Amino acid sequence: MKILYYSKPCFGDCDFPLLKAMMEQGHDVKVIYNLTPYSLRTTIFNISKQIPKSGIFKATEYPELKAFEDYMPMDNVYISNEPTGRFGLKSLWLEFKTFQFIRKQEFDIIHYVEDPSPLFSLLLWFFRKKLVVTIHDGRPHTGDDNRKSQFVRRRLKSYVKRFLLLNKKENKLFEKGYGVNPEYIYNSHLGYYDMLHMYGNKTLQKQNYILFFGRISPYKGIEYLLKAMLIVHEVFPETRVIIAGKGKYNFDIEPYEHLDYIEFINKFIELDELADLIRGAQFTVCPYTEATQSGVVYSSFALNTPVIATRVGGLPEMIDDGDTGIIVPPCDEQSLAEAIMDLLGNSAKLSNLTNNIRVSADSGKGSWSVIADEYLDIYKK
Known part of the structure; x- marks a missing residue:
């Protein structure tokens, strides 16, 4: 054709x-x-x-x-x-x-x-x-x-x-x-966005942080992730969150900027840096308040990194809840914090999600x- x-x-x-x-x-x-x-x-x-x-x-x-x-x-x-x-x-x-x-x-x-x-x-x-x-x-x-x-x-x-x-x-x-x-x-x-395999350090090991990445926009729900991290920090004080992406925040980030477990990278993220950020993350978080589908999800999956996302738009079609990631209600920092802590405290569950992503890349969705x-x-x- x-x-x-x-x-x-x-x-x-x-x-x-x-x-x-x-x-x-x-x-x-x-x-x-x-x-x-x-x-x-x-x-x-x-x-x-x-x-x-x-x-x-x-x-x-x-x-x-x-x-x-x-x-x-x-x-x-x-x-x-x-x-x-x-x-x-x-x-x-x-x-x-x-x-x-x-x-x-x-x-x-x-x-x-x-x-x-x-x-x-x-x-x-x-x-x-x-x-x-x-x-x-x-x-x-x-x-x-x-x-x-x-x-x-x-x-x-x-x-x-x-x-x-x-x-x-x-x-x-x-x-x-x-x-x-x-x-x-x-x-x-x-x-899955398999082109990311071309970029970054292919031998990079997982580190103790979770990741948000993508264009900064009001519907991305970043404020709920930051509120959730205040809760998570009480239980997992060594875990950091990285917010990587360019754009103007629709809320005041000043209260979070001085916290050593929250890092803002407000710039266009080059693909080598992005691939390394995904590879090094324990998992990615998409706390969106609305969505259609998301390239963030399948960029993460391309590098075998699970995703926690909200139940909005087509995200539940992209993520098999409990199989390749976790789905939580939108605009709910408590539920988001609990899902984050669940994965941080259960290495076997996190490993199982990663293995399921590999299988799906070969013959699944x-x-x-x-x-x-x-x-x-x-x-x-």
Whole structure:
């Protein structure tokens, strides 16, 4: 099957393993990433300097992306390069040039990830019979601007017959929020972000800390983790928590900054550092107040690190409670503290979770070859 996969750099860490699996199954896959000044440093895209010219380039013209040739073939990966990062004649020209690039190919499937620009949503109409659109978030997160997203999604629903959502929890939200016919909604899921195996110190041993990582945002519930750690510290005074990620906190962190068992790393986390943080952690905590799915969960699982997460969105679909992690109620620091202390005080249970993650990566929900088969079934509908 000849497939065009059009995505954004922020999804690179979950795209690349999927694309690799499709290529290994013998499919002809071409890939386009739309690159702007605002997406140079996100997930696996960590580009120091953007090519100062609009156009479509081979991804390997960026040395940071050429490095992935050891992971998967990069000959068919392209960059739709938009150095201005704003609406104007150059961005219009690039969108039309990208449209012509797609139109000249005889693709069986055109798979677009998340919301296109208003103009490109019009151009995609010409490919409507071949089109599949992935929606990562059935509704935008708290604090995220959703006006453009709502406008584009209502336009897409008029001609898209295959929407792909990555957990079943989001189906009703998406259906009711945008008036989408439920017959046009399909489901798959993410797999473990196995690219992280490429990074960091592969022999690093576990250390006495637990980890939160990811973009700092109001819905992440970090304040509940910090409150929980006040409780945990009374029983496990030697255990630290590391909060790693860039962003502005929506609450006052000053009372926690002087505590020697709480460490804030407020910056973009390079992949080598991230891999080492995950490898060294006893487990990861996702104290979210809302969620769709989370790349944090499967990044942790990729390096055999269990996760404690809240019962929101699709997280219970990603984590098998008691098998690969622990699920707790949201906005409840006492329950979160008890789950943390349960794992800190039970090394056999923690070891069992780790072993179950390894099995799932090979043949369970973490396997990208299984997920690629699910995508191909949707393409054939």
